Amino acid sequence: MFHSPRRLCSALLQRDAPGLRRLPATGLRRPLSPPASAPRPASPRLLAAVSAASGAARSCSRTACSMGTGTSRLYSALAKTLNSSAASQHPEYLVSPDPEHLEPIDPKELLEECRAVLHTRPPRFQRDFVDLRTDCPSTHPPIRVMQWNILAQALGEGKDNFVQCPVEALKWEERKCLILEEILAYQPDILCLQEVDHYFDTFQPLLSRLGYQGTFFPKPWSPCLDVEHNNGPDGCALFFLQNRFKLVNSANIRLTAMTLKTNQVAIAQTLECKESGRQFCIAVTHLKARTGWERFRSAQGCDLLQNLQNITQGAKIPLIVCGDFNAEPTEEVYKHFASSSLNLNSAYKLLSADGQSEPPYTTWKIRTSGECRHTLDYIWYSKHALNVRSALDLLTEEQIGPNRLPSFNYPSDHLSLVCDFSFTEETDGLL
Numbered sequence: 001m002f003h004s005p006r007r008l009c010s011a012l013l014q015r016d017a018p019g020l021r022r023l024p025a026t027g028l029r030r031p032l033s034p035p036a037s038a039p040r041p042a043s044p045r046l047l048a049a050v051s052a053a054s055g056a057a058r059s060c061s062r063t064a065c066s067m068g069t070g071t072s073r074l075y076s077a078l079a080k081t082l083n084s085s086a087a088s089q090h091p092e093y094l095v096s097p098d099p100e101h102l103e104p105i106d107p108k109e110l111l112e113e114c115r116a117v118l119h120t121r122p123p124r125f126q127r128d129f130v131d132l133r134t135d136c137p138s139t140h141p142p143i144r145v146m147q148w149n150i151l152a153q154a155l156g157e158g159k160d161n162f163v164q165c166p167v168e169a170l171k172w173e174e175r176k177c178l179i180l181e182e183i184l185a186y187q188p189d190i191l192c193l194q195e196v197d198h199y200f201d202t203f204q205p206l207l208s209r210l211g212y213q214g215t216f217f218p219k220p221w222s223p224c225l226d227v228e229h230n231n232g233p234d235g236c237a238l239f240f241l242q243n244r245f246k247l248v249n250s251a252n253i254r255l256t257a258m259t260l261k262t263n264q265v266a267i268a269q270t271l272e273c274k275e276s277g278r279q280f281c282i283a284v285t286h287l288k289a290r291t292g293w294e295r296f297r298s299a300q301g302c303d304l305l306q307n308l309q310n311i312t313q314g315a316k317i318p319l320i321v322c323g324d325f326n327a328e329p330t331e332e333v334y335k336h337f338a339s340s341s342l343n344l345n346s347a348y349k350l351l352s353a354d355g356q357s358e359p360p361y362t363t364w365k366i367r368t369s370g371e372c373r374h375t376l377d378y379i380w381y382s383k384h385a386l387n388v389r390s391a392l393d394l395l396t397e398e399q400i401g402p403n404r405l406p407s408f409n410y411p412s413d414h415l416s417l418v419c420d421f422s423f424t425e426e427t428d429g430l431l
């Protein structure tokens with residue numbers, strides 16, 4: 001699904017003065033030295049591909065964002081400038097730096113390099129795709145969508161209280177390779193992420209070199225900013241492969257609850273498939289967490305649905321909504337989505353025997369309060385316009401292990417959800 005790199009990955013090794021490397025996004029330079037916490041890399045390219053880009057935001061963080069909460073607010077303000085409501089009406093302001101100026105990375109080589117960094121870790125778990133609609137042939141390749149709350153680095157190390165997870169398992173230099181490995185293993189066409197607090201230094205520069213166009217919308221008052229040595233606010237990020245889709249429209253939405261602005265956000269983009277000319281809308285969100293906030297989440301969900309009604313012109317444009325809803329299927333917000341006039345179904349229900357039950361968990365962790373096993377993450381889709389051709393099975397309890405998540409094998413407390421979609425024949429030729 002990735003497009004072939006136009007040049008070899010070895011182009012990542014710079015031709016500039018020895019020991020200096022041009023940073024892709026900014027043109028800044030920094031000394032070439034491996035991160036202190038990382039194991040000795042097997043390949044020098046990893047420094048180029050995985051670490052070097054971090055210099056851009058690290059040099060930003062030296063001046064603006066990593067010195068604690070006060071200066072982090074400045075970073076937050078800068079990030080918000082890039083995502084202002086004015087910008088949302090002009091997609092050109094939201095696009096990443098010109099991808100033509102970035103050296104492409106060969107995904108296979110990057111995957112190998114990630115694996116080299118992770119050589120002291122246990123192997124990653126095997127997960128299989130389950131075929132769901134083998135009887136519906138499609139003329140176009142499916143659209144693979146990944147939904148994943150990747151766990152903000154600042155929250156994982158600072159506030160989440162994962163009492164059974166050793167701190168070494170959370171080291172960013174290795175954990176980011178586990179996250180990249182998961183993305184590279186499944187090669188989604190569209191990637192919907194929550195709790196991203198390493199957008200500018202890691203995911204945007206690397207994923208743009210893999211052919212993705214990215215958008216980031218930070219939470220207005222990210223809890224990450226209250227963690228010492230944070231890397232800026234966390235937020236939602238949406239990436240799509242530029243060789244498969246053209247951006248038609250993009251909206252960054254600050255969710256409201258009972259007309260009040262909240263700390264939760266969403267990104268909604270209308271994309272056009274380059275192969276088929278078909279349009280669809282993809283949205284990503286992360287609703288308010290914690291028990292006691294059920295009505296608040298419900299109101300946020302209603303606001304998001306209202307926004308999506310407008311964006312899809314009343315369900316005329318097929319829709320996919322990915323999110324960490326922080327709500328079990330018994331909650332009101334889930335019911336609003338299941339019964340909305342947008343005609344949505346939750347894709348992972350299709351993995352159950354009767355097609356009606358959500359998986360038993362999408363997140364599983366142990367906090368000071370005890371074991372937390374919940375189904376909170378969903379991929380909703382327009383059931384009249386889209387088919388789910390296959391879905392990636394979840395990790396088993398045995399794979400997750402007694403200490404639950406995150407772990408040395410798996411980088412987040414939430415599992416990634418991955419689905420392959422195709423358009424239904426009935427709506428072929430419409431939008």
Ligand SMILES: NC(=O)C1=CN([C@@H]2O[C@H](COP(=O)(O)OP(=O)(O)OC[C@H]3O[C@@H](n4cnc5c(N)ncnc54)[C@H](OP(=O)(O)O)[C@@H]3O)[C@@H](O)[C@H]2O)C=CC1
Pocket residue numbers: 149155159160161195219221222223226263264287288289290324326367
């Ligand atoms: N300084 C200021 O003026 C303000 C600061 N804030 C900060 O923001 C925070 C609230 O922001 P808000 O967006 O409402 O945050 P949420 O309540 O939505 O939670 C934020 C994160 O905490 C995680 N989380 C969920 N449950 C727990 C738990 N039991 N223990 C630890 N972490 C948990 C969530 O992860 P998941 O989704 O994976 O469950 C989520 O990513 C405040 O605590 C404060 O730190 C907020 C407003 C103003």
Ligand SMILES: [Mg+2]
Pocket residue numbers: 149151152155195
């Ligand atoms: Mg979390």
